[in-house]
Amino acid sequence: MKQSAPHKARVGLFVVLGTIILVAALYFIGNRQHLFSKNMEVYAVFQNVNGLQLGNNVRYSGINVGTVATIEMMDEATIVVQMMVEEKTGAFIKKDATATIGSDGLVGSMVINILPGKKNLLTIKSGDTIDTYSKIGADDMLSTLNVTNENAALLTADLLKITNKILQGDGALGALITDSLLTQDLRATLQNLKQTTDDAGGLISTLHYKFSKVDMEKSAVGILLNDTLVGHQVGGLITNLEQSGVDISETTQQLNLMISELQDKESAFNYLTKNETLPKTIDSTMVEIKEASRKLNENMEALKHNFLFRGYFRKQERAARKEAKSRKE
Amino acid sequence: MKQVVLELKDLRKSFGDNHVLNGFNLKLYEGENLVVMGKSGSGKSVMIKCLVGLMGADSGSIKIKNDDIVSLGQRELDILRTEIGFLFQGSALYDSMTVRENLEFPLRRNKDKINTGQTTEELVVEALENVGLVSAIDLMPAELSGGMQRRVALARALILKPKIILYDEPTTGLDPITSKEIIQLMRTIQKTYKTSSLIITHDVDCARVISNRMILLVDGINYAEGTFEELSTSEDPKIKAFFKN
Amino acid sequence: MILEKTNSIAVKTKRFFEEIGDMTYFAIRFFKEVVTSPFEWKELIRQCFQMGNRSFLLVGVTGFILGLVFTLQSRPTLLELGAVSWMPSMVSISIVREIGPVIISLICAGRIGSSIGAELGSMKVTEQIDAMEVSGTNPFKYLVVTRILATTLMLPLLIIMGDAVALFGSAIVENLKGDVSYVLYFNKVFDALKFSDVIPATVKSFFFGFAIGLVGCYKGYNCSKGTVGVGEASNAAVVYTSMLLFVIDFIAVFLTDIFF
Numbered sequence: 001m002k003q004s005a006p007h008k009a010r011v012g013l014f015v016v017l018g019t020i021i022l023v024a025a026l027y028f029i030g031n032r033q034h035l036f037s038k039n040m041e042v043y044a045v046f047q048n049v050n051g052l053q054l055g056n057n058v059r060y061s062g063i064n065v066g067t068v069a070t071i072e073m074m075d076e077a078t079i080v081v082q083m084m085v086e087e088k089t090g091a092f093i094k095k096d097a098t099a100t101i102g103s104d105g106l107v108g109s110m111v112i113n114i115l116p117g118k119k120n121l122l123t124i125k126s127g128d129t130i131d132t133y134s135k136i137g138a139d140d141m142l143s144t145l146n147v148t149n150e151n152a153a154l155l156t157a158d159l160l161k162i163t164n165k166i167l168q169g170d171g172a173l174g175a176l177i178t179d180s181l182l183t184q185d186l187r188a189t190l191q192n193l194k195q196t197t198d199d200a201g202g203l204i205s206t207l208h209y210k211f212s213k214v215d216m217e218k219s220a221v222g223i224l225l226n227d228t229l230v231g232h233q234v235g236g237l238i239t240n241l242e243q244s245g246v247d248i249s250e251t252t253q254q255l256n257l258m259i260s261e262l263q264d265k266e267s268a269f270n271y272l273t274k275n276e277t278l279p280k281t282i283d284s285t286m287v288e289i290k291e292a293s294r295k296l297n298e299n300m301e302a303l304k305h306n307f308l309f310r311g312y313f314r315k316q317e318r319a320a321r322k323e324a325k326s327r328k329e
Numbered sequence: 330m331k332q333v334v335l336e337l338k339d340l341r342k343s344f345g346d347n348h349v350l351n352g353f354n355l356k357l358y359e360g361e362n363l364v365v366m367g368k369s370g371s372g373k374s375v376m377i378k379c380l381v382g383l384m385g386a387d388s389g390s391i392k393i394k395n396d397d398i399v400s401l402g403q404r405e406l407d408i409l410r411t412e413i414g415f416l417f418q419g420s421a422l423y424d425s426m427t428v429r430e431n432l433e434f435p436l437r438r439n440k441d442k443i444n445t446g447q448t449t450e451e452l453v454v455e456a457l458e459n460v461g462l463v464s465a466i467d468l469m470p471a472e473l474s475g476g477m478q479r480r481v482a483l484a485r486a487l488i489l490k491p492k493i494i495l496y497d498e499p500t501t502g503l504d505p506i507t508s509k510e511i512i513q514l515m516r517t518i519q520k521t522y523k524t525s526s527l528i529i530t531h532d533v534d535c536a537r538v539i540s541n542r543m544i545l546l547v548d549g550i551n552y553a554e555g556t557f558e559e560l561s562t563s564e565d566p567k568i569k570a571f572f573k574n
Numbered sequence: 575m576i577l578e579k580t581n582s583i584a585v586k587t588k589r590f591f592e593e594i595g596d597m598t599y600f601a602i603r604f605f606k607e608v609v610t611s612p613f614e615w616k617e618l619i620r621q622c623f624q625m626g627n628r629s630f631l632l633v634g635v636t637g638f639i640l641g642l643v644f645t646l647q648s649r650p651t652l653l654e655l656g657a658v659s660w661m662p663s664m665v666s667i668s669i670v671r672e673i674g675p676v677i678i679s680l681i682c683a684g685r686i687g688s689s690i691g692a693e694l695g696s697m698k699v700t701e702q703i704d705a706m707e708v709s710g711t712n713p714f715k716y717l718v719v720t721r722i723l724a725t726t727l728m729l730p731l732l733i734i735m736g737d738a739v740a741l742f743g744s745a746i747v748e749n750l751k752g753d754v755s756y757v758l759y760f761n762k763v764f765d766a767l768k769f770s771d772v773i774p775a776t777v778k779s780f781f782f783g784f785a786i787g788l789v790g791c792y793k794g795y796n797c798s799k800g801t802v803g804v805g806e807a808s809n810a811a812v813v814y815t816s817m818l819l820f821v822i823d824f825i826a827v828f829l830t831d832i833f834f
Binding site for chain 2: 612693696697700701704705706707708709710711712
Binding site: 005008009010013016019023 | 588590592593594595597598599821824825828829832
């Protein structure tokens with residue numbers, strides 16, 4: 001166990017040196033300095049190297065293949081950059097490859113990107129010079145962006161003006177969008193229609209009931225109904241009703257179609273701009289529907305009186321027939 | 330002729346250029362109290378440490394009960410060491426343990442060496458009774474006085490009931506009265522357990538009281554040998570230097 | 575004069591290498607003894623408890639302040655960059671990967687390393703180590719192996735705890751100054767941390783623990799005589815350990831770089 005002092009010193013020296021060598025080895029492996037790989041020299045001539053420094057990476061299709069070895073200025077517009085490129089990957093670089101200087105991220109250091117050539121030419125040899133292509137630097141890019149931005153701002157301002165006008169209801173487009181009366185009309189009409197349909201439904205079921213009674217019992221009502229005059233009148237009324245029903249269902253279908261179409265589009269604005277005649281059509285349709293339903297309502301009322309109060313029916317007889325006739329026409 | 334339990338032959342040890350032991354010879358007979366006297370730094374402690382294998386000697390043989398400790402492996406050495414009690418210069422009680430744990434420590438691995446059938450507790454109490462300190466069983470060494478520490482250390486050296494006890498300066502750092510108590514204790518123990526003792530000291534009073542035989546260690550060799558009376562009346566100036574007050 | 579100086583430099587260099595060589599043998603002996611019986615389980619557990627317990631509060635307080643201060647100090651810079659929301663990920667990665675293990679190891683080098691150095695040193699000086707040896711217990715096993723194992727096992731735990739407390743401290747700052755809820759903070763932390771951050775740091779901390787135990791024990795075990803020696807042993811334990819910690823960290827960072 002006991003070791004002599006010189007022996008210990010030797011062991012100590014060995015340990016220290018070993019540690020240093022280990023650290024150095026790790027450093028080189030970690031940095032991938034291509035310490036042991038064979039390198040080849042590739043040259044490129046630039047006009048402007050955008051702050052490229054010795055030791056910056058060289059990439060071929062995005063893979064780090066080497067580093068910048070020297071940067072030499074030949075004259076004011078000729079800067080020769082020597083790159084040390086790994087022979088392994090360098091074997092894939094064709095003669096028509098181009099080198100550009102780019103930056104590694106927004107604030108990163110510069111890199112040389114070698115872009116693969118298009119044609120299948122021979123691969124480069126050590127000492128070859130490849131073409132370069134100067135990209136716009138970040139500064140140029142930013143100034144262009146600046147102009148674009150200004151233009152965009154102007155454009156937006158104009159757009160804002162237009163949209164303001166539309167909102168205020170100026171012009172045909174504005175009127176269409178902002179017309180709230182139209183919507184109210186539409187809603188009222190729909191409500192009327194609904195009311196009418198309900199009434200009609202109730203009435204028809206009552207009629208059905210009455211007729212069935214008339215058939216079974218030879219009551220006063222039955223006799224009354226057998227009267228051709230009354231019969232004619234009732235028949236006319238029913239035809240009338242049928243006609244109204246068909247009209248209503250047609251209108252409803254149209255309305256449905258319109259509404260679903262309105263829903264299909266992203267907005268009413270979109271739809272209305274496409275179809276200029278539609279609003280007018282809707283307007284007139286509304287008026288028609290309104291009129292029809294009003295009259296129908298009156299008919300209903302009359303019919304009710306006809307059955308319940310005979311006196312009233314007789315008083316109105318003539319008027320009702322006239323009306324039915326005019327309706328038929 | 331009494332049996333030799335411990336023998337040193339031509340023991341040499343040096344630290345660099347400092348030759349501490351230059352061929353030291355010693356024989357310890359069964360049941361005797363042998364005192365080795367020497368000046369400070371004369372190599373007494375080195376000698377005793379070589380004896381139990383705490384230090385390796387450069388050359389020479391160390392025989393304990395016919396075993397040469399130089400040739401022994403660690404395990405055999407440990408077994409042999411259970412036959413030897415060692416009282417250290419500064420008591421060397423373990424600071425972090427109580428008196429009880431201090432005494433139990435040598436028993437951890439070597440309990441089977443004692444064939445008395447006693448429990449650990451009984452052994453601890455017996456050892457403390459021998460030194461008259463049963464009351465201190467649960468105290469920490471730091472809470473004890475120097476004399477009490479020495480006595481606990483003695484108890485610890487005795488707990489394995491060794492046949493040989495080595496005392497390294499048993500009275501250093503103690504006042505004369507406590508020293509006498511310790512020396513008295515050493516004699517009692519020697520009588521009770523029939524041990525052979527090797528005492529290293531530079532304390533003449535201690536040597537006078539306890540020694541059957543003395544060896545003077547001067548310049549790394551056993552300069553003179555004899556009883557206390559023989560040596561104290563010697564005319565040799567080097568020997569006289571030990572005894573003059 | 576010049577000759578004298580070069581001589582003393584040569585002697586010092588030789589001493590330095592001797593010491594390292596000696597420490598190497600010490601480490602080799604540790605590895606030999608750690609695998610051979612008898613094992614001092616009870617003492618090992620006692621040491622583990624002692625070391626963990628004694629350093630618990632210290633590591634906790636240090637970790638807390640570390641996280642707190644680190645966050646407070648980096649806040650203005652991040653605020654300038656408008657990246658305050660990156661705070662949890664930045665703080666957690668830097669603390670877990672590097673700052674936590676290194677700072678806590680240094681603290682423990684001061685706390686545990688010096689106390690081991692002083693304890694073993696004083697045991698050596700008062701011949702307690704010799705006393706152990708003559709009473710049939712291998713002091714290297716009983717004192718050194720258990721302590722080195724204890725530091726090796728306990729330091730990673732202390733570091734993990736310290737990291738957690740540091741992150742908590744950082745979360746408090748973010749909560750007070752930046753209105754970030756604790757849940758959000760820790761969500762972001764766990765989002766940012768990967769196993770490739772945690773595992774190398776934990777592996778590294780085992781080596782840190784080993785270094786603290788090894789140097790402390792070596793210095794204490796080979797302490798020179800006298801009370802001065804004890805002081806020197808505990809002092810040298812801290813100094814050497816700190817240096818060794820940085821060397822290990824250096825190597826660990828390179829290795830992490832390569833493998834993760």
